[in-house]
Amino acid sequence: MNLIRQIFIVAALNFKSLPQRFWTSMVIVVGLGATIGVMLSMMSMTTGISRAYLRAGDPGRAIVVSQGAEGEANSSISRSMAPLILDAPGIARGRDGKPLADRALNMGVPVLRANGTKGYTTLRGFGPNGVALRPEFRMMSGRMFRPGKREMIVGIGTQTMFQHMGIGDTIIMPDGEWPIVGVFSTGDILDGQIIGDTETVMNALHRGGYNSILARLSSPDSLDTFKRAMTTNPAISVTVMRHSDWYRKIAGEQTAGLIIIAYVVGAVMTLGALFGCLNTMYAAVSLRGREIATLRALGFSAFPVAVSVMLEAVALAAGGGLIGAAIAWLLYDGKRDAFGNTVFFLTVSPGLVGLGVSWAVVVALLGGIAPSIRAARRPVVEALRAT
Amino acid sequence: MKYLPLVWAAVMRKPVRAVLTLLSVMIAFTLFGLTIGMNATFDAVQKEAHDDRVFTGARFSGDNGFMPLAMARQIAALPGVAGVAYNSAVFGYHQVPRNRVFVLMTDAGFQKMFAEWPITAQQWDLLHNNRTGILVSRAMADMWKLKPGDDFTVAAPQIKRADGTNSWTLHVLAIVGDVAYMNPGYMLGNFDYYNKALAAGWQDRASQIFVKTTDPDGSAAMAQAIDHHFASSALPTQSTTEKAAFDISNSGIDIAAVDIDIALAGMFMVLFLTANGIAQSVRERFAEFATLKTIGFSDRGVMGLVFLEAALPCVLGAVLGIALAAGLAHVLPSLLPPGNGVPLPRVNATVLVWAAISAAAVALFSSALPALRLKQMDIATALSGR
Numbered sequence: 001m002n003l004i005r006q007i008f009i010v011a012a013l014n015f016k017s018l019p020q021r022f023w024t025s026m027v028i029v030v031g032l033g034a035t036i037g038v039m040l041s042m043m044s045m046t047t048g049i050s051r052a053y054l055r056a057g058d059p060g061r062a063i064v065v066s067q068g069a070e071g072e073a074n075s076s077i078s079r080s081m082a083p084l085i086l087d088a089p090g091i092a093r094g095r096d097g098k099p100l101a102d103r104a105l106n107m108g109v110p111v112l113r114a115n116g117t118k119g120y121t122t123l124r125g126f127g128p129n130g131v132a133l134r135p136e137f138r139m140m141s142g143r144m145f146r147p148g149k150r151e152m153i154v155g156i157g158t159q160t161m162f163q164h165m166g167i168g169d170t171i172i173m174p175d176g177e178w179p180i181v182g183v184f185s186t187g188d189i190l191d192g193q194i195i196g197d198t199e200t201v202m203n204a205l206h207r208g209g210y211n212s213i214l215a216r217l218s219s220p221d222s223l224d225t226f227k228r229a230m231t232t233n234p235a236i237s238v239t240v241m242r243h244s245d246w247y248r249k250i251a252g253e254q255t256a257g258l259i260i261i262a263y264v265v266g267a268v269m270t271l272g273a274l275f276g277c278l279n280t281m282y283a284a285v286s287l288r289g290r291e292i293a294t295l296r297a298l299g300f301s302a303f304p305v306a307v308s309v310m311l312e313a314v315a316l317a318a319g320g321g322l323i324g325a326a327i328a329w330l331l332y333d334g335k336r337d338a339f340g341n342t343v344f345f346l347t348v349s350p351g352l353v354g355l356g357v358s359w360a361v362v363v364a365l366l367g368g369i370a371p372s373i374r375a376a377r378r379p380v381v382e383a384l385r386a387t
Numbered sequence: 388m389k390y391l392p393l394v395w396a397a398v399m400r401k402p403v404r405a406v407l408t409l410l411s412v413m414i415a416f417t418l419f420g421l422t423i424g425m426n427a428t429f430d431a432v433q434k435e436a437h438d439d440r441v442f443t444g445a446r447f448s449g450d451n452g453f454m455p456l457a458m459a460r461q462i463a464a465l466p467g468v469a470g471v472a473y474n475s476a477v478f479g480y481h482q483v484p485r486n487r488v489f490v491l492m493t494d495a496g497f498q499k500m501f502a503e504w505p506i507t508a509q510q511w512d513l514l515h516n517n518r519t520g521i522l523v524s525r526a527m528a529d530m531w532k533l534k535p536g537d538d539f540t541v542a543a544p545q546i547k548r549a550d551g552t553n554s555w556t557l558h559v560l561a562i563v564g565d566v567a568y569m570n571p572g573y574m575l576g577n578f579d580y581y582n583k584a585l586a587a588g589w590q591d592r593a594s595q596i597f598v599k600t601t602d603p604d605g606s607a608a609m610a611q612a613i614d615h616h617f618a619s620s621a622l623p624t625q626s627t628t629e630k631a632a633f634d635i636s637n638s639g640i641d642i643a644a645v646d647i648d649i650a651l652a653g654m655f656m657v658l659f660l661t662a663n664g665i666a667q668s669v670r671e672r673f674a675e676f677a678t679l680k681t682i683g684f685s686d687r688g689v690m691g692l693v694f695l696e697a698a699l700p701c702v703l704g705a706v707l708g709i710a711l712a713a714g715l716a717h718v719l720p721s722l723l724p725p726g727n728g729v730p731l732p733r734v735n736a737t738v739l740v741w742a743a744i745s746a747a748a749v750a751l752f753s754s755a756l757p758a759l760r761l762k763q764m765d766i767a768t769a770l771s772g773r
Contacts, residue, residue, distance in 0.1 A: 023663055030659040034652045042645075073448065074545070108448045110625045117636065118627055172446065174621050205447060206621070265418065265649055272414035272653065276660045279407040283667060 006304035010295060011311045014288070018312070021287060027280045028313065029320035031273035032363060036324030036356040039266035043355075044332045044346040045339065046255040046262065052344035053254065056188035057247030060220055061133065062090075064213040064230070067237040071250065072106035073122075076209040077238065084236055085213050090226030092216040094132065101215035102129040105198050105207070108341065109171070111162040121158065121341045123171075124190070125198030125210075133216055134186060142167045142182030147197050150175070150204070153182040157191035157343035160336055171196075175204045192343020214243065254342065270363055277367030281313050285375040292375055293383035302376035309375050313368030314361050321360030325353040394695045397668065405700065408664050412704025412749075413711065415653040416742060420712025422646035423741055424732030429635040429643055431567040431733065436633045438603035439469070440500070441610045443596040446623040453592035454622060462598055462613055469601045472496030473593035474578060477555050479543030481531065488541050490521060490557065490574040492581035500597050505564025506575075513560045518580040520560040526572030528562045535559055539574075547586040555584075568633045570730050598626075606630075654745055657704075662753035665697045669757040676761050677769035690758040697754035698747070705746035709734060 018025055064085055069075030077085070082103055092100040105125025113119045128147065131137050145151035150173070158165040170177035171194060178196065185191055198210065217223055227240045241249075285292070292305055329348040337346050398405045443462065445452045456473065463471040474497065477490040498511045506522060514522050523533050533539060537559045544553045557576055565572055582590050600609045610626035617624045635642055669676070676689055684692075713734040 024667065027660050027663050031656050034656045038649055038652045041648075110446055117634075118625070118631070172618065172623055174447070174623055176619060268414060268418045268421075269653060269656070272411045272418070272656055275407045275411035275414065276656065279404055279411070279660065279664070282403055282407075 317364030416708025
């Protein structure tokens with residue numbers, strides 16, 4: 001009898017006896033279900049936050065911030081420097097022949113969360129090209145703010161996450177309250193933010209500079225041309241990044257801490273589940289001692305017996321992992337949430353489910369190896385005599 | 388007590404199972420200690436926060452993030468204000484950018500405003516008489532290995548000094564006690580020194596104003612009154628009560644609830660595990676229990692034995708797990724990057740009580756079904772081994 005056939009027969013026998021060992025086997029399923037469920041629930045946050053940022057980044061755009069600035073809010077581009085940047089080669093031109101680039105503002109502004117607590121979101125300034133640069137931008141209701149007018153538009157996510165974000169509500173500014181005239185959506189982090197006209201907001205806040213400049217590249221390859229123009233001009237000291245890379249960096253910074261916490265909690269729970277898995281598989285091997293010995297006496301070799309034990313552990317663990325992932329998905333996937341000033345959708349992606357199930361399988365392999373060796377090594381006669 | 392050897396013998400019938408169960412329970416309680424311990428820290432912060440204090444900051448950040456000192460004087464004149472203090476901060480890094488540092492540069496009113504902080508009058512005097520001096524809390528002193536007499540240099544590239552440099556050399560005067568909500572530790576310097584060292588245009592501005600109210604119940608109204616007062620000025624403010632500022636449920640996600648969920652998931656896992664272990668053990672020793680009943684053990688006696696058998700790994704695992712969590716909480720600060728702001732879990736009486744309750748609940752629930760089966764067993768059938 002060849003090895004594969006032996007493995008198949010022994011494994012089939014194993015699985016047939018599973019119902020008799022139902023509750024014991026459930027230790028593995030529940031242990032890994034809880035572990036993977038907790039891990040993926042926590043990671044649904046980091047995945048959701050990452051997605052919201054990554055979607056905002058377009059490889060066809062470049063962002064310019066002051067030299068070394070870590071975020072748009074702590075970057076400053078002076079009024080005098082801005083035209084030099086806009087005239088640089090590598091930037092696409094609009095129909096009017098003017099550079100397709102926009103002077104932007106970005107700052108924190110207090111909001112009242114839906115649960116009544118105080119929080120912050122981002123107030124952006126869009127210049128005349130702010131919308132033209134973003135094909136993903138759509139007005140959902142109301143109208144766009146008028147340039148030069150003290151008006152605001154709000155992202156669609158702000159309406160569920162914060163209070164007083166309806167059309168007709170107002171945003172407190174240093175020179176009084178500005179009415180909200182429209183609701184927009186971009187499908188990314190901007191959905192949790194507020195937008196006004198750059199120059200008008202600047203006047204209200206007595207600001208001397210912009211925060212960043214966003215530009216459409218004339219072609220995806222023209223980033224280098226643009227960058228070279230920026231670095232060779234001594235009058236300009238800025239950092240230029242592809243917009244998608246910029247948001248990849250920010251998404252990484254925003255989620256790094258949460259990812260570490262999710263992995264630490266996951267690792268601790270995994271250790272607990274691993275001991276449970278070992279326990280169950282040892283019990284299974286000892287319960288099936290005589291059955292295994294009979295198979296060995298009939299001429300089955302040790303290897304298929306060991307493999308069958310591993311297969312059982314893996315199947316149970318994968319089942320547990322899937323259940324945990326399903327629970328995380330049912331509870332959280334698609335729910336709108338906010339972390340700090342980032343509004344996003346909790347996401348249990350297929351990749352995350354894959355991670356959870358593979359994680360569970362690895363735990364099963366680790367937890368199954370010692371019991372399977374024990375099963376294969378046990379002297380046949382001793383096992384047959386055992387009560 | 389005299390049945391303990393009996394229970395011990397039962398547990399040690401399968402030493403591998405006993406050890407694995409114990410380890411599993413221990414790990415679950417380590418997680419329990421860390422998460423519920425984190426919540427204990429949040430509670431301690433809430434308890435230490437005072438009702439009668441309001442924090443006022445600028446509504447808009449960036450260039451608009453500072454408030455002229457005149458605003459502090461205006462607030463002091465509002466009805467219901469018992470006192471005002473303010474600070475700015477030297478924020479930057481020590482030696483390398485990953486070593487983030489935050490030194491609060493406080494005015495003379497700070498001593499009275501935060502009178503309950505563990506800083507003696509002599510230590511305050513030291514600070515007020517040494518312009519470049521700082522008071523360093525124990526946790527910060529441990530983190531940076533500082534003792535009185537040391538110099539501590541902070542690079543603060545975002546602050547404009549009159550001399551054009553960005554380096555602040557501060558002199559450690561004394562090590563003072565920690566405050567729960569100043570996590571992980573704090574450093575206090577002199578506002579006056581900081582202010583005079585700044586470049587023109589940067590001087591005479593505070594980043595935060597602290598307000599003491601005459602009526603502790605009136606702090607929320609005071610916060611509103613301050614914001615209302617500056618609402619249509621060039622610099623609108625954003626005020627919160629100290630209680631609200633340090634309430635973790637205001638941080639955007641309810642971390643306390645997440646902590647409890649994680650701890651519960653861990654408990655659920657071990658409940659299943661111990662319940663199975665006990666059920667299996669009882670099934671294997673059915674005839675043994677029948678014998679015990681035959682020689683006169685009462686139903687309650689037999690059930691008690693089963694409960695104790697379940698309780699042994701639970702209690703031992705809980706003790707070891709919580710001890711491990713307490714140990715981890717102790718070494719955690721040295722593992723994390725400095726200035727990360729992650730609150731440290733603490734294992735206090737509340738955590739111990741909840742751990743004890745959870746351990747007892749797991750033991751009780753996991754032994755309930757097997758114990759019931761023993762109560763209802765037919766002795767003759769069990770003894771015959773059928």
